[in-house]
Amino acid sequence: MQKKIKRKTENYLKVSLGIISMALGVYIASTLFYRVKIDLTDEGMYSLSKGSKALLSKLDSPLRLKLYYSKTAANKGTEGLRAFNNYFLYVHDILKEFVAHSRNNLTVEIIDPRPDTEDEEEAEAYGLKRFHITETERYFFGLVALSDSGSEKVIEFFDPNKRDGLEYEITKLIYSVLSPQKKVIGVLSPLPIVQDDVSPYMAQLMQMQGRPMTQSWPIVNLLREFHEVKNLGRETATISGIETLLIIHPVGLSDQTLFAIDQFVLQGGKLLVLIDPHAFTGAPANAPPSPMGGMPLNTSPDDKFRKLMDKWGIVAMEGAFAGDKYLSAMGRVSEYDPPARLLPLMVCNRRCTEAFKDPMTRGLEQLTFFFPGALQAQTIEGVTVESFLSTSDKGSTYEVYPHELADPRIFWNKMEDGKTPVVMGMKSFGKFKTAFPDGVVITNTDKDTKKTTTEKKTGMLESTKDAVVVVIADVDFIAAQFAFKQTFLGLTAANDNSTLLLNTLEALNGNVDLMSVRAKGHVNRSFEAIEAIEFEADRKTEKKAMEINGNIARFEQELTELSKQANQDNMALIQNESLKKKKALSRKIVALKKELREVKREGRERVEFVGKIFQFVNTLLMPLVVIIFGIWFLHFRKRKKILEISTLDSEQIVEQSL
Template identity: 30%
Template sequence: MSNTSTRRTVTGTTLLILAVLFVALVVLSGTLLRGARLDLTSKGLYTLTDGTEAILRKLKEPVKLHFYYSDTAARDIPQLRTYATRVQELLEEIAAKSGGKVELTVIDPQPFSEEEDRATGFGLQAVPLGNGGDTLFFGLAGTNSTDGEATIPFFQPDKEAFLEYDIAKLISSLDEAERPVVGLMSGLPIGGSFDPQAGRPIPGWVIDGELRNLFQVKRVETTATTIPPEMQALVVVHPKNLSDDTLYAIDQFVLRGGRLLAFVDPNAEAEQPAQGMDPTQAMFEDKASDLPKLFAAWGVLYDPAKVVLDAQRALELQARADAPPVRHLAVLGLGKDDLNPDDVVSAQLATVNVSTAGYFDLADGATATLEPLAQSSGNASTVASERVRMLPDPESLFSDFTPTGERYALAARLSGKLKTAFPDRSGDGHLAESTDTANVILVADTDMLSDRLWVQVQQFFGQRVLNAFASNGDFAINAVDNLIGSTDLIAVRTRGVSTYAFDTVDDLKKAADARFRDKERELQAQLSETERKLTDLQQNRGDTGNGALLLNPEQQAELQRFQDEKLRIRKELRQVRRQLDEDIQTLGAKLKFINIAGMPIVLTVVALAWVFARARRRKEAVR
């Protein structure tokens, strides 16, 4: 046999052996590494958080999870099938990490079957598909050994960022004998109200429902003189003109170890005017809230007449339907750089939106410590709340805005030994100072809790669908969780999200907005000057005799000059916008090239280098 034939035989045999080894390796790895995963995502999106694993370790009794998914009905919905795979994989991971404490059953309920009846009995939502009569189940039911039940009626794909948290919350709720008791004292209609004119109830804020899902929330009147001892935490929202007796009740609650989350505001936009109040009078009403005696005793500085402005964090609002959006210096979108990464309440939250917020500081000689949880950028200043409340045009705030370079604490944690704000009082149970280290969280804005700043509410087949576009709700829930000592769910909630902020694009837009504003001011200044000149010139105007104005040549020339100048500046404005679009498109093209072509090019270069290196070795071997 020739050498060539021998080499071909050896090569064929080698390839066959490699193929067999490859198949064997695949089968062996599928058996030995079943369930094993390597998560290479930058934020560990496919790895259970420490909080979820802690909840699973602490389970005191078994939990059964019933995942109802109509796989047959969803055969023509690829997006939903992809998300269903993601949900099932996460549930399987949770069951695998639970040490046998979580039992998972996956059920495809067929029409008119017992499984469908059982899913309906759990309260899962059956979504009709088309006109064929098919229905789709895509929810989770959990049970424990004491007949406790908890459900996720329908997994919403747009809530994927909260998927692990929702499942962990369901498991945690089944393991708790009793939910913690939280008191809610509010001067705003958080829990809903009644519209006498329409004759129907007004739904409560979303945050009220979220709190009630996790805790036993009990209403505490703003006139209360005692705080029940069974309450582990007290949430106070917009404490406006509270009596000394009510303030004393809060004071003693905190000193004896109760946890306080207080939302005050220099301008609570959500405050509704009294029924029958004249709209003009309502505009002048003071909407500030404060805890003056408590803050003074605790060494907290807070001015209810000051609002924080921030040019770096200002959000765009549309003040009028016929006008383009403008940036409002008092409506702020706080990002990761503004949220304390070392505190479980604020760590890894994406965005927190606030509106006409105040700020906190620590007085000289204070015994407690004040740690910011959320703060403005350094490009910030303050303004009287009255000016913002009476503001006709948000852009006017830019006219005399001068940043101080200070970062203002919009929310903060107060901890340490606190003294009573009522040293002259006495009696059974009276405390002059805290028995232990006090823990209080202060927020200088109440509007952040309102739906408009963080969540969209829509109807989906008769159910309310919540789409959170900011982390305001997470911030509030995190704060209550932390105050009552539950940190496991916080660890789940504060994991990273799968979306990324386009910081470079945002910077380009802000730079262009600044150039636009300069040009607009230039145009407005020229307009005012021209109008002044026209007024002077028209003092000598002619008259046609029938009441119409007759512009003389000088006036006509002045008017024509202004119109030409106005056209020139508008052209420059269009050029600025065109340049901005070109910058963004160029950036987008670069990113597309890197994402689409970059990796194949790298792999091609590596492969060619390997081929050339192998060919060179063969040539050297032949020599």
């Protein structure tokens, strides 16, 4: 009896000590270790990257963040609007992470702007986007950063669709407040990429007058958020007052401009060049047709610019286009044609970048290129050349003739799968030598007298300090139709194309903090097995479709030849022959279409089979694990109970013997 009472007292004591220990542990965790957090997400969505932490460590003065969120209005709104509450909680959690790493230099204030209040007036004055829910209720969801020096920057609206880029947007906001002085980027291009800023009033006035109004490309407007953009046009005598030079589609540049570029690099300048074997975006609409027919190729670089690239150790393969059937994207040649895989339209994922582990491409999951070119490295003493962007191992090169541009589907059968990646992006650094050892002769024409004079310019023969040149073999990837998309909030990034350009410029400028934050993107959880099945089915489908189209083309050609032979004497015979051929072709097309349906069905069934396996695993495997664990736990408890009974019996036997 005493043993039972003693055991009962021990149990009560253990429970009491357990409760006290738990309470003490919670108190210690909430006071001493409140900053200790574990982020179990693959993307690290609740943690800050090294770039953000490095930027916060540079904060040496207080910075206030004012988060405006109309929570009351959202709760009164539709179900879709109330869903923003979850995103608001996520934004708040990320802001708390920024505060925790700011060494008490960052504060966050949460404001729910109600109608007819000072908070609402402030939100409107800061320029935050507002949405009318009712006649009186307005919805705000934005952030304002204020420094003691008077700098003020805003995020007009938090879009839940840009969740992956939230940390970058906030870091960019803080960076813009800390660094109001922007670095200067010079843009040199024969394309109308950079235009003078026009006020809305002037734009409306020009439109009313019927005057042509050209705007800068959207990528330029994005560049202006971080840098001061200086338009050098297509001709310049000297290049100065800029940190980095961006050359887009170098073709038709004068010797004077080429010499200025050469000297800029030799002086330690940083250069980014975008070339293209066929710049679709910049192709002139009124260009004369090619001798072979069709639109001529809009190729860069030309022979003059190639001489500069030779000194940098980077060679643009002439007439070669980079292709990869496993990275090809679906598209339409026209609105009447069915979707098909187009070899020129390449969507690069981590397979294009992960082998190089370069900070410029780290974290980029979706890059869209159109008719990209191929690059090769050549050995230059004192110069190091590295690749940072390529196709997959199955990539190869193919040729394009002008008359083939009207139908990109024909390139599919022209290219065979390769065994080594085709490089599309290279960087070169070191001490370069000039491409103009004898200088350059400049011809000047006087505007008044029309007299021409010549002048010989000489400069540096070799760079005295390291310079950097980056070359990407595509121009179209920064164009609006390939890099941006229109949403109800305006123009926004459609993929990682703009990120690649910004990353490269910031790497050249030495600003690695923002670059490392931008590289932190979503994790691509695509099923490669399913993608491979769909790809093989598409390849077979494409082959059958081309066979059908080829038969139709041959039939039309035969009918044309028969019609040429027709006259009054053999008209009936020709018509009868044409009818027979048409029936034979119809039967053949029906058989081919049946095979086409079979190929599609087999591919679909294989994908569905894989899906059923995953469904089986999800629905049966986890319950099976729970059952096995339950059986083991039951067995463990029974065994423990048996041991306790045997121990108690042995104790009683010992007591009786004593």
